[in-house]
Structures are given as C-alpha cells and as structure tokens.
C-alpha cells in the first residue's frame with residue numbers, strides 16, 4: 001500500500017482492534033499503523049453497519065504527492081483544498097478543481113465562453129512548442145466524457161458553482177490538474193534551467209549561446 005501521508009509504498013503492518021458497545025452486537029473495528037517512512041500514524045475505521053469497508057480517518061484524505069514548487073501559490077492552494085475536501089464532498093472538490101483548471105488555461109491564453117470550450121482550445125493547440133503530452137491529452141479527454149462536465153458551462157459567473165458530479169469525476173479532475181502542473185509549470189521551468197546551464201557552459205568555452 002501507499003502511505004496516505006507521504007505516498008511512499010510501504011508494507012501494510014496493521015494493528016487491529018475492535019470495539020463492541022453493550023447496546024449493539026455489531027462491533028466497530030479500527031486498525032492503525034505508523035508509516036516507517038514518514039513516522040505518521042495512519043488510522044482506518046470499519047463500521048460494519050456501513051458495508052464493512054475500511055475508511056481512512058487519519059489522515060482525512062490520502063496525500064496525492066507534494067505540489068511541485070514551480071506551481072504558483074494561488075493555484076497550489078486551490079488544488080490542495082480540492083484534495084482535502086474530496087472524501088467529504090466530491091462536489092465541492094470538483095468545483096475547486098474546475099476553478100483551478102480554468103485559471104491555468106486562461107493564464108495560457110485558452111480563453112473561451114466556458115470551461116469545456118477552453119479545454120477544447122487546449123486540445124486543439126497547433127503550436128509545436130506548446131505540444132500537449134500524451135498523458136495530459138488522455139486525462140483531459142477523459143474529463144470531457146463525464147456528462148456533467150460538459151453539461152454545465154463553467155463561466156466567470158459560475159466558476160465555483162457546486163454541481164452534481166459523477167462517480168470518479170472529482171478524482172479525475174485532480175489528475176487533470178496534476179498533469180497541467182507538469183505541462184504548464186514544471187517542464188518549461190526545467191527546460192529553461194537546462195538551457196541556462198548549457199549557455200553558461202558555452203559562454204565559459206567562448207562559444208555562442210544555444211538557440212531557442
């Protein structure tokens with residue numbers, strides 16, 4: 001399993017306990033363990049009245065990996081909030097994700113009447129230097145298949161509107177954001193750093209700087 005705090009793969013060494021109340025015959029059970037990587041506690045609870053599945057209670061939401069430092073603060077904050085509210089309200093999470101996605105697209109010049117059309121503009125990008133990686137194209141294409149995503153125009157007036165989401169839609173929105181972080185912020189900044197390092201090397205050797 002992956003540690004929900006630090007997302008490192010760890011061996012699940014649960015210690016389980018059950019709690020039986022005098023008034024009921026069905027026990028509550030909980031299990032806990034400390035992550036050997038980050039030393040934080042992971043606690044799950046099973047209520048056999050609710051179908052007997054383990055539910056994460058600490059941390060409330062599984063971590064999805066740290067936000068890359070290249071991502072601007074306001075965008076990162078919306079994303080983190082969307083992650084945190086996911087287990088409590090997929091609708092609220094999806095609303096935050098949609099707003100976050102719209103901010104990123106508009107900052108890159110993909111501006112249209114509503115979010116679904118802005119996503120279309122991204123997919124129709126013809127500038128080779130802004131080519132969309134397959135991983136981003138796949139998740140963005142996926143989001144268009146959720147009926148509610150295209151049925152509700154996300155405009156300036158409705159950007160934080162809470163609308164019904166289909167199962168998996170809220171989580172899928174987070175995946176879209178993660179791919180966008182990589183495409184819009186991480187890769188361009190890393191490429192610029194590599195170019196600067198190359199130029200410094202060329203300059204040091206008395207050669208003209210690289211093109212592009």
Ligand SMILES: [Zn+2]
Pocket residue numbers: 003004005006007008035036037038039040
């Ligand atoms: Zn951990």
